[in-house]
Amino acid sequence: MPRYEPIEHGVEVLGSSINSTISSLPENIETIANQIFAQHGIENPVDEKWYPNETNLAALSEIYEKLGSSMLQKIGRDKPKNTVWPPDIETATDAVMSINEAYQRNHRNGKVGGYHAEQINPSHMKLTCNNPYPCQFDQGLIEGVVFKFATETALVNEVGDECRKEGGEQCTYEVHLY
Numbered sequence: 001m002p003r004y005e006p007i008e009h010g011v012e013v014l015g016s017s018i019n020s021t022i023s024s025l026p027e028n029i030e031t032i033a034n035q036i037f038a039q040h041g042i043e044n045p046v047d048e049k050w051y052p053n054e055t056n057l058a059a060l061s062e063i064y065e066k067l068g069s070s071m072l073q074k075i076g077r078d079k080p081k082n083t084v085w086p087p088d089i090e091t092a093t094d095a096v097m098s099i100n101e102a103y104q105r106n107h108r109n110g111k112v113g114g115y116h117a118e119q120i121n122p123s124h125m126k127l128t129c130n131n132p133y134p135c136q137f138d139q140g141l142i143e144g145v146v147f148k149f150a151t152e153t154a155l156v157n158e159v160g161d162e163c164r165k166e167g168g169e170q171c172t173y174e175v176h177l178y
């Protein structure tokens, strides 16, 4: 079973991020998720409060074990729906380029890695993710962000020869808008 851990001990995550995870699960499973977080010491998280990311990631490891990797992908995919977006973000490209900023706003206290986005041309972007979240979660997150804003067909594919699923330190994804 994979065990997701922060890059550095002491890193904290905002409660709103944990609540977004809990609310993206179907109602009958939401209770299980609440129990999982409670077992790891996070009970009734408050949006504006900070929690140890170690605990958040341990809960995600357990969600993977109990519900499978596609649940992690769904949690990632739902995240952009549960997010208040700055009004200056209008296109899928703007949104992809802003993922890292949002991620940094929701994490603090040490090395957290990130979502390093590069625009190759107006319809092609590349993201290198060296954060401690699961590969499937990030695949879903990027899809959620792109699908929310894309007016055309969009595809997100993992590329590159390193993957966190296989013990790598980062995953790389390409976004194509057609």
Ligand SMILES: [Zn+2]
Pocket (backbone or CB within 6 Å): 135, 136, 158, 162, 163, 164, 165, 170, 171, 172
């Ligand atoms: Zn990967």
